[in-house]
Every structure is written in structure tokens, then in C-alpha cells.
Amino acid sequence: MNTIKLDDYQIHLGAFGEDLRDYLTKGNYNQVFIIVDEHTRADCLPFLEKQMGSVPYNIIEIQSGEINKTITTCSQIWQKMIEWGGGRRDLTINLGGGVIGDMGGFCACTFKRGMDFIQMPTTLLSQVDASVGGKLGIDFAEIKNSIGLFKNPLAVMVWPEFLKTLSLRELRSGFAEVIKHSLIADATQWSELRQIENMEVAHAVKFLEKSILIKKSIVEADPFESGLRKVLNFGHTIGHALESNALNTDQPLLHGEAIAAGMICESYLSLEKGLLPQDLDQITQFLLKQYGKCEFGTDSYPKLMALMQQDKKNDTTEINFTMLKSPGEALFNQVASEADIIASLEYYRQQ
Ligand SMILES: NC(=O)c1ccc[n+]([C@@H]2O[C@H](COP(=O)([O-])OP(=O)(O)OC[C@H]3O[C@@H](n4cnc5c(N)ncnc54)[C@H](O)[C@@H]3O)[C@@H](O)[C@H]2O)c1
Numbered sequence: 146m147n148t149i150k151l152d153d154y155q156i157h158l159g160a161f162g163e164d165l166r167d168y169l170t171k172g173n174y175n176q177v178f179i180i181v182d183e184h185t186r187a188d189c190l191p192f193l194e195k196q197m198g199s200v201p202y203n204i205i206e207i208q209s210g211e212i213n214k215t216i217t218t219c220s221q222i223w224q225k226m227i228e229w230g231g232g233r234r235d236l237t238i239n240l241g242g243g244v245i246g247d248m249g250g251f252c253a254c255t256f257k258r259g260m261d262f263i264q265m266p267t268t269l270l271s272q273v274d275a276s277v278g279g280k281l282g283i284d285f286a287e288i289k290n291s292i293g294l295f296k297n298p299l300a301v302m303v304w305p306e307f308l309k310t311l312s313l314r315e316l317r318s319g320f321a322e323v324i325k326h327s328l329i330a331d332a333t334q335w336s337e338l339r340q341i342e343n344m345e346v347a348h349a350v351k352f353l354e355k356s357i358l359i360k361k362s363i364v365e366a367d368p369f370e371s372g373l374r375k376v377l378n379f380g381h382t383i384g385h386a387l388e389s390n391a392l393n394t395d396q397p398l399l400h401g402e403a404i405a406a407g408m409i410c411e412s413y414l415s416l417e418k419g420l421l422p423q424d425l426d427q428i429t430q431f432l433l434k435q436y437g438k439c440e441f442g443t444d445s446y447p448k449l450m451a452l453m454q455q456d457k458k459n460d461t462t463e464i465n466f467t468m469l470k471s472p473g474e475a476l477f478n479q480v481a482s483e484a485d486i487i488a489s490l491e492y493y494r495q496q
């Protein structure tokens with residue numbers, strides 16, 4: 146068991162039963178809510194139930210998927226909390242991936258002006274990314290994460306064994322954030338993980354702690370995303386556009402799959418700027434080997450450009466990127482022209 150300390154909460158990595166029971170006892174809560182979806186109820190809840198000791202709890206089950214990260218699902222959660230006479234002296238445990246973490250945290254923070262909540266991330270993406278940094282929220286008016294707030298949890302509990310029931314596709318998708326963390330902040334980790342041939346749970350577990358530490362150090366230095374935290378957007382400007390573009394098609398992309406393609410394109414942009422003189426080919430080949438290629442044609446360029454313009458991370462009409470100076474070193478607030486961006490998409494398509 147390892148404990149990672151942040152300013153006002155801790156991340157418990159490994160067997161968390163004793164710490165959990167400690168929080169439950171010290172908090173002297175009126176009642177505990179556990180939010181799950183149908184998958185985490187079947188695959189993760191039995192383990193958590195064993196850790197709860199004699200503490201009673203109420204289960205709130207919602208339907209899985211990003212499509213349900215909405216105000217409608219929040220209403221269902223709040224409704225259950227009302228039915229059970231919930232209040233500020235209760236605790237919510239969010240047992241699930243980033244959808245449950247973001248939305249369950251949002252519901253806990255807003256119900257009767259807020260109760261304590263514990264994040265118990267069960268996907269690789271949520272363990273290394275979503276559960277660190279205090280961002281909570283839901284999608285609204287077809288805009289991802291458009292309603293929400295920054296609020297840290299009481300604690301985060303990361304149990305690596307949860308990853309064993311995750312599909313390989315989900316695992317690989319989450320691993321894109323691990324790769325991103327190494328490319329922006331840790332050259333040694335980048336050279337280690339490039340040795341991976343076929344992705345397995347053991348690989349994810351090996352890099353879990355280091356990856357969480359990278360995210361922690363970045364969000365601690367810039368909790369409200371006024372500067373440095375933007376380095377975490379590497380691969381995400383073009384990646385988000387590709388993800389949105391593939392939505393509602395017969396080949397939708399998982400977040401990490403889109404980000405992998407985005408990291409290739411944005412590494413190309415870095416080279417165009419003269420920042421990444423040597424490593425583009427290595428980055429491209431590794432990401433293509435792990436993720437394959439996502440298909441899009443020249444006809445989607447106008448839509449992709451429009452999506453990038455809309456991306457919330459762009460303060461002006463110019464498009465902002467985080468670029469790589471070298472593996473392990475990133476620069477934020479780099480701008481690229483439309484022509485450069487199109488060239489990067491062409492580079493990707495020609496692989
Ligand atoms: N708050 C942040 O800083 C932050 C950062 C990155 C992403 N996010 C958000 O995270 C969300 C994506 O999270 P995600 O990738 O974890 O997706 P997700 O929460 O939709 O989970 C993916 C799927 O895996 C299932 N699942 C979860 N854990 C499982 C397990 N252990 N075994 C079997 N199945 C399991 C879920 O039921 C779901 O069907 C997005 O909404 C995104 O906006 C937030």
C-alpha cells in the first residue's frame with residue numbers, strides 16, 4: 146500500500162480497506178451512498194462491499210456510458226438521495242470510471258450544498274487521470290464537461306485489481322494517458338514503456354504510481370489551469386476533434402484511441418516548429434503499433450478545423466497547442482496555423 150499526499154487529500158494506492166474504514170469511522174457519517182453502474186456493480190462492488198465492514202450503505206445504480214453523463218442522470222441520483230433522507234453529513238463513494246467519478250462527485254458537491262465524497266476509480270483512465278485534479282462535472286447542450294466545478298475529494302482509493310475486468314480496448318485507451326504523461330514529463334518512463342509489445346494489465350499496473358505522480362505534480366503546481374496544467378492537453382486538441390468527428394459514426398473512437406492519433410499529429414506540429422528534432426518517427430511508430438490507425442478522409446478537414454476552433458482551450462482565433470520539445474519536456478501556449486494542422490493530419494493519414 147502506498148499513500149500519495151496532495152495538499153488537502155490523499156491517494157491510497159493498493160489495498161485500501163483499513164483506510165476506508167478509518168475514514169468512515171472518523172467521519173461519523175449519517176449514511177453512505179455508493180454510486181455504481183451496471184458494470185462496476187457486477188465487477189467491482191463485491192470487493193468494495195467486503196471492505197465496508199459493518200457500515201451500512203445505500204447503492205445508487207446508474208446506466209453506464211458517456212451518453213448518460215447528463216443532468217437527467219444527476220436528477221436520478223439526487224432523487225435517490227432525497228428518498229433516503231440524504232444530507233450534508235453523508236458520504237458518497239463513486240465506484241466507477243471517469244463518468245461516475247465526474248458526475249458522482251458533481252452530485253455529491255451540489256446536493257444540499259455538498260457532502261464528502263471518495264473517488265474509487267475503476268478504469269485505467271480514471272485511475273491515472275480523472276481522479277486526480279478535482280475536476281467534476283457533466284455534459285450539457287452537447288458540450289462535454291460544460292457544467293461543473295473544481296473540488297477535491299476526501300480521498301482517492303486506487304485498487305489496481307479492478308483493471309482485471311476491464312476490456313483490453315478500455316485498458317489500452319486509458320494507457321494513452323500514461324503515454325502522454327511520460328511524453329510531457331518523464332523521458333525515462335517513455336523509454337521504458339516503449340518496450341511494451343502487447344498491452345496487458347501488468348504493464349498498466351507497473352506505470353500506475355509514476356503516472357499518478359506526474360499528474361499530481363502538474364495539478365498541484367497549477368490547480369485551476371491558468372498555465373502549466375495546459376501541458377496535460379498534449380494530443381488533446383486534435384484528439385478531441387477526431388473523437389467528436391467519429392462520434393455517431395459506425396466506428397466511434399474511445400478517448401485514448403483519439404488521443405493517440407492526436408499525439409502523433411501534435412508531435413508532427415512540434416517538429417514543424419523545430420522543437421522535436423529527433424523523435425517523431427519513434428513516437429509515431431510506437432503509437433501506431435499500439436493503437437492502429439483511425440480512419441478519416443480529407444473531406445473531414447473542415448469539420449475537424451471547426452471542432453478545434455470551438456475547443457474550450459482556445460482563447461483566441463488562433464489554435465493553441467501543447468508541443469513537445471523532446472520526449473519528457475512539453476511547452477504550452479504554442480500556436481499553429483491551419484496549414485500546419487492540415488499538414489499534420491496529412492502526415493498521419495500517410496502512415
Ligand atoms: N475529471 C478529470 O480530470 C477527467 C480527466 C479525464 C477524463 N475525464 C472524464 O472521464 C470520462 C471517461 O472515463 P472512462 O474512460 O473511465 O470511461 P467510463 O467511466 O465510461 O468507463 C468505461 C466503461 O468501463 C466500465 N467499467 C468501469 N470500470 C470497470 C471495471 N473495473 N471492469 C469492467 N468494466 C468497467 C464502465 O461501466 C463503462 O462501461 C469522460 O467523461 C471524461 O470527460 C475526466
Ligand SMILES: [Zn+2]
Nearest residue numbers: 322381400404
Ligand atoms: Zn484525456
